[in-house]
Amino acid sequence: MKFVHLADAHLDTPFYGQGEDLRRRLREAARKSFSQAVDWALDRRAHAFLIAGDLFDNDLLSFTTERFLLGEMGRLQTGGIQVFYATGNHDPGQAGYRAHALPWPENVTLFREGKPQIVEVHVEGKPVGYVTGAGHATKGEEESLAASFPREKRDLPHVGLLHTQVAFAKESAAHNPYAPSTREELAACPVDYWALGHIHTRQQVWPDFCAYYPGNIQGRNPRETGPKGFYWVELAKGSPKVEFVPSASLEWLDLAIELPEDEVAVDGLIEFLGRKLEAELPSHGSRYLVRLWLVGRTPLVRELQEEENLQMIGDELQGMFGFPWLEVRPGSLLYPIDLAPYRDSPSVLGELLAIMGEIQGGDLPDLELELAFNAPDRVRYLRELARGLELEAAARLIPRGDDK
């Protein structure tokens, strides 16, 4: 049995907080990515097309997306491909919700409630496998849906389809524990492949167990970096072949660039950043939404805290590379000063360095700070606060040009 497995399309995500142009581009990109998966299924003559929930972001579906979705399902129907769609917490299936109300074509099996259903997958009248699925009826399913999946073995390839938070999966902490399940619960149902949805980070949950999250089909924010897409799965009894197919047209990048110690002019700085970006980008800039962190030792620490300056650098780099979105942020920036000659010197700076050395290394001086932390956390927090403070102090006390 061969099929497409995708999840978390989140069509019509509003992308509040972004400009109108970028919001529209991101919504279009998600639809385009979905179409790529449909194209792939048609090209490869898939037996089934599996959607593991959160197909759309909320119950307010745009007319464009409604027509788009029904059209894509229609394309699969024309190609003779069955669609299996299990609803998630963003697109629940109870009466009154959109997933329930839409006039899905006949090739679509909608799993829209918690009770699992088993459906035969057939090609030209012959059975090639089974899909068992369950859906979220409401937005807040807190019970395990996996627990009630069937326990009997099947003679043909059998796939479990579910939107679920699997305990201890990578990045699970970043998602709400809707319809939570454990490995034991999943293992109790002898399927050949678990097609999961909900966690946006692509992964095989355990190396020795056939449960997969394809991740979302288009990154939605600067934390959802890297290529996004769907899985193409070929399943014979006991030997799954799982291939990731990238389909997102926009990709979020989170980059840190270490600044040169000797650059003090803005033109030189921008030229340097341009060269670095050029080397870092895997392909043309118009594909990337970039968050750029400036880090390292630079004489420009204070200048690079100014929003106006960061904006100017951003505008120039955006012009050079054609990024749809770029944000420049100051990361950990330190002054390039050699402190050795000042340590133990009979000077104000010498005294300060001695105190800071104690904060970092030895016992903390008795600082009366009203912090609501327990002791070990408090010490770590104070040390973190004081990081780079030596260089900051030195930069204030030594006039510029006198630091070599």
Ligand SMILES: [Mn+2]
């Ligand atoms: Mn979800």
